[in-house]
Amino acid sequence: MLSPIVVRPQLHWPQFPDFPAGYYNPARLQDPLRARNASFDWTVFTPEGRSHAETYWDEAAAVLASLLPVRYATGRGDIHGVNVGTFTGAYQKAWMRRGYSMFGVEKEDVIDDLHAYGCDGNRDDAFELASIASARFDFAVLDRVYCRQPFYERFEVNAARGLRAYFGNIRRVLKPGGAFIGVLYDWYTKTVVSELAAMGGLTLWPMKSHCLAFQVDLAHGPTAIPEPASVSMDDPCWIDVHFGGDHHRLFLPTNEIAIDEAGTRAFAFAPPMRARSKREGGRSKKRLALFRQLLGGEQE
Numbered sequence: 001m002l003s004p005i006v007v008r009p010q011l012h013w014p015q016f017p018d019f020p021a022g023y024y025n026p027a028r029l030q031d032p033l034r035a036r037n038a039s040f041d042w043t044v045f046t047p048e049g050r051s052h053a054e055t056y057w058d059e060a061a062a063v064l065a066s067l068l069p070v071r072y073a074t075g076r077g078d079i080h081g082v083n084v085g086t087f088t089g090a091y092q093k094a095w096m097r098r099g100y101s102m103f104g105v106e107k108e109d110v111i112d113d114l115h116a117y118g119c120d121g122n123r124d125d126a127f128e129l130a131s132i133a134s135a136r137f138d139f140a141v142l143d144r145v146y147c148r149q150p151f152y153e154r155f156e157v158n159a160a161r162g163l164r165a166y167f168g169n170i171r172r173v174l175k176p177g178g179a180f181i182g183v184l185y186d187w188y189t190k191t192v193v194s195e196l197a198a199m200g201g202l203t204l205w206p207m208k209s210h211c212l213a214f215q216v217d218l219a220h221g222p223t224a225i226p227e228p229a230s231v232s233m234d235d236p237c238w239i240d241v242h243f244g245g246d247h248h249r250l251f252l253p254t255n256e257i258a259i260d261e262a263g264t265r266a267f268a269f270a271p272p273m274r275a276r277s278k279r280e281g282g283r284s285k286k287r288l289a290l291f292r293q294l295l296g297g298e299q300e
């Protein structure tokens with residue numbers, strides 16, 4: 001029997017603090033890869049900066065841990081997790097401080113730094129996990145790894161052609177009855193969510209910036225993804241969103257907004273509409289700045 005989808009209230013993600021310059025090691029930031037990933041790379045900080053960054057990583061790991069099923073909620077050494085996309089282990093080490101046994105997987109050539117931080121792990125690709133035996137972990141974390149619009153677009157093309165499942169190997173390395181948690185970015189699609197739903201009991205959390213947090217509990221059967229037209233607008237699957245100066249109702253599982261026109265309801269994939277309104281917003285900000293300049297900076 002199919003499990004019903006569960007939608008929880010918004011998940012609050014802590015903001016990485018604005019650190020003073022003295023917390024960073026400028027030599028490490030010369031490398032563009034390190035500068036780009038500074039908020040989760042222990043190697044770019046001075047010892048003082050690192051200790052403050054670790055406080056932040058602990059807070060973020062606590063939020064991620066809240067996505068786990070209750071049976072894994074309290075860290076213990078006999079609960080084994082894999083952090084997929086671990087970089088040099090900032091979050092992985094925070095999971096370890098919570099008491100879990102963790103393994104990391106990262107596609108970039110930074111594994112020496114992962115090991116130097118006292119973390120176990122391998123260089124590997126999330127799609128392959130070729131170095132990992134099947135059914136090894138109790139849970140997997142995929143936190144903001146699949147991020148950008150092109151990724152989700154490629155996913156759609158591949159899914160339409162019936163090509164490999166994107167989470168297939170993550171599923172493979174999990175024990176029967178394990179769990180898969182993570183955060184997807186704002187271009188997530190119905191296809192991605194459907195693949196998660198096919199694995200087990202699915203719970204979703206809306207996040208700011210239109211990200212989506214999820215839990216797949218393999219102890220439960222697959223989840224049915226309802227069609228937006230068949231779900232009452234009062235159902236928790238519908239959430240309030242704002243963009244382009246307007247209020248919309250977003251159907252969280254499919255990332256679609258409801259559009260009412262001339263008594264007919266239609267549903268539209270939200271990300272391109274949000275992107276358009278952002279661009280328009282950007283232009284009007286520029287215009288505002290120009291007006292300020294023209295008006296001698298006196299007018300808003």
Ligand SMILES: C[S@@+](CC[C@H](N)C(=O)[O-])C[C@H]1O[C@@H](n2cnc3c(N)ncnc32)[C@H](O)[C@@H]1O
Pocket residue numbers: 040083084085086087089090091092105106107108124125126127143144145146
């Ligand atoms: C935004 S960071 C995520 C930070 C994460 N919460 C952590 O544990 O520190 C994404 C990481 O995933 C890695 N990544 C992206 N695609 C990957 C893939 N296909 N396989 C393995 N790692 C990947 C990136 O190189 C990057 O280090």
